[in-house]
Amino acid sequence: MKSLQNFSWLLVFLTVLTPIFSPAQYPGERKSEREALVRTYIIGKGIEDSAVINALFKVERHLFVPSEIKPYAYHDQPLPIGEGQTISQPSLVAFMTDLLDLKKTDKVLEIGTGSGYQAAILAEIVDSVFSVEIIENLGLNAQKLLKKLGYRNIQIKIGDGYIGWAEHSPFNAIIVTCAPSDVPKPLQDQLAEGGRMVIPVGEKDKVQELVLLRKHKGKLKQETILPVRFVPMLKENGRRY
Helix, strand or coil, rough: CCHHHHHHHHHHHHHHHHCCHHHCCCCCCCHHHHHHHHHHHHHHHCCCCCHHHHHHHCCCHHHHCHHHHHHHHHCCCCEEEECCCCEEEEEEEEHHHCCCCCCCEEECCCCCCCCCCHHHHHHHCEEEEEEECCCHHHHHHHHHHHHHCCCCCEEEEEEHHHHHCCCCCCCCEEEEEEEECCCHHHHHHEEEEEEEEEEEECCCCCCEEEEEEEEECCCCEEEEEEECCCEECCCCCCEEC
16 A cells, blocks of 8 residues: 555656656657757756756757758857857856746846857746847848747847947846956946856956856845856947956
């Protein structure tokens, strides 16, 4: 009788876990590669949020990289996307997204659209995404691709990410995918009360720190998470912040 009870408990446990990661519900190419990536480098590295897990499985990363490097799209590594920029490794994308503790109703600001991959991940989880890209060619290409893929909750602006996107603030969460030397004051101001910001901070070719900030009663509490390496945040004149 005891073993039967244990078996019944196991069935309930598996039933609860099943919705967390259900590859069969998503069509698309290279599913087995995405599934292996998610199981090994997302779930396998401790990500438990079902929304993040399923977004990483659903979004087809090979669509967001140049044709010559598509064979490497499901390796857990950053890849070049042109203009001296990169697409972050999937495990880091998942980790940063998970840190934001996102809700379905959230409005998110992304600084550094790149090829649009992170924006697509966010758009699978939240209500709306506002993304700023300073390199016009990248921003326009990402906008075209995301529209083709059917994303209607992403808006992209070509502009200086340091100053954010004030007219759509405040934001419940802000994610920055390029590194300034300090946390931009405009982004701090555009973060809503109770909001979270994830941003790499530090000089180029030196140790950068991934920082998590939370706004409570108008003040920011900062927590250093881990050392990272990101491309620098650029000004409109091409120089770095």
